[in-house]
Amino acid sequence: MSDENQTTNDGDVVAVEAWSKKCQDLRIELQKSIIGQDEVIEQVLIAILARGHALLEGVPGLAKTLMISSIAEALTLSFHRIQFTPDLMPSDITGTDVLREDPVTKEREYSFVQGPIFANMILADEINRTPPKTQAAMLEAMQERIISAGGKTHKLPAPFFVLATQNPLEQEGTYPLPEAQLDRFLLYIKVGYPTAAEEWDIARKVSAGALGGIESIISAEEIIEAQALTRRMPVCDQVLGYAHALVRATRPGTEEAPDFVNESVGWGAGPRGVLSLISCAKARALLKGRYHTSVEDVQAVVLPALRHRIAPNYAGMAAGLDSEKLLELLLEAVPADQTFAEPAAV
Numbered sequence: 001m002s003d004e005n006q007t008t009n010d011g012d013v014v015a016v017e018a019w020s021k022k023c024q025d026l027r028i029e030l031q032k033s034i035i036g037q038d039e040v041i042e043q044v045l046i047a048i049l050a051r052g053h054a055l056l057e058g059v060p061g062l063a064k065t066l067m068i069s070s071i072a073e074a075l076t077l078s079f080h081r082i083q084f085t086p087d088l089m090p091s092d093i094t095g096t097d098v099l100r101e102d103p104v105t106k107e108r109e110y111s112f113v114q115g116p117i118f119a120n121m122i123l124a125d126e127i128n129r130t131p132p133k134t135q136a137a138m139l140e141a142m143q144e145r146i147i148s149a150g151g152k153t154h155k156l157p158a159p160f161f162v163l164a165t166q167n168p169l170e171q172e173g174t175y176p177l178p179e180a181q182l183d184r185f186l187l188y189i190k191v192g193y194p195t196a197a198e199e200w201d202i203a204r205k206v207s208a209g210a211l212g213g214i215e216s217i218i219s220a221e222e223i224i225e226a227q228a229l230t231r232r233m234p235v236c237d238q239v240l241g242y243a244h245a246l247v248r249a250t251r252p253g254t255e256e257a258p259d260f261v262n263e264s265v266g267w268g269a270g271p272r273g274v275l276s277l278i279s280c281a282k283a284r285a286l287l288k289g290r291y292h293t294s295v296e297d298v299q300a301v302v303l304p305a306l307r308h309r310i311a312p313n314y315a316g317m318a319a320g321l322d323s324e325k326l327l328e329l330l331l332e333a334v335p336a337d338q339t340f341a342e343p344a345a346v
Helices: 003-030 038-049 064-074 090-094 132-144 196-207 220-232 237-248 259-264 271-287 295-306 314-318 323-333
Strands: 054-057 079-083 095-101 108-114 121-125 146-149 152-155 161-166 187-190 265-267
Touching: 003 038, 003 064, 003 220, 003 271, 038 054, 038 064, 038 161, 038 187, 038 220, 038 271, 038 295, 064 079, 064 121, 064 161, 090 095, 090 132, 090 146, 095 146, 108 152, 132 146, 132 161, 187 295, 220 271, 237 271, 237 295, 259 265, 259 314, 259 323, 271 295, 295 323
Parallel strands: 054 161, 054 187, 079 121, 121 161
Antiparallel strands: 095 108, 146 152
16 A cells, blocks of 8 residues: 555544544534434434435324434535425426516526525425426436526535435325335435333423524535545445345345245345445444444445335235345345355356
């Protein structure tokens, strides 16, 4: 290793330690308005560091909007909430060209008026309640990070991050996201009920008006630097091989697939599944203050990273197996202590 690379790596190690301290301060700050949901907050931060988007699913009343707006406030990010409805049009999200008249010359020309998607953090609330055309416009902006209007392209601000929510209840009159569009989300996060102690604390503090305001902890520029640091983080072959083996084992009809996958899985994760596991494992290592990933990091992100990338078939559903149970079986079927090596080229 050259001296230049060694210096760069040493600088990254110092940066990881500094970022870990900032993350601890961020968690303490968020506790002023968010009680519990530590795992959900960690997964949201992982998605941000990995430059991905996340889909949150939970019943109403779990403070998803408060959580997202609090994170945006603590990260010094501009934040917009878009409430998706059946009559929402793509231009209501992206913006549109309007005809303006110069007050002096009286000349008219079209100018672009930015829509609410022009912000660092977007809450796409109940994304499954709007028609596919509007969903497609949102997902295109998420993927390309640009908006096209009037023959011109408009770049979205950096960092840019979308948190979409959907309600698992009341599916009548909704437009569920197709599997191909679900795959665009880096993480599929399940938001559960608080524990008994957390719910007691919520009721006590809210009724007493004891929830405090959020102060800015991390700037947008620091987030961009942390995202670049996450991309540079090295991954050893053992961790890469473990993520690779897990994803290949999800595909029925392949030699790597266990028997229960062949019997109960309709379709498995594609190559984006491996990339998601690795990028999220690197982000989690950064949150933990480490400059290296581990098998434990991969195991910790398997459910949110892959639960929307595999699906049971009719036999699996009849046996009561959903994607989460299949992934839990998969973690047991693929031992992490085996030696993984790069496959030979065909």
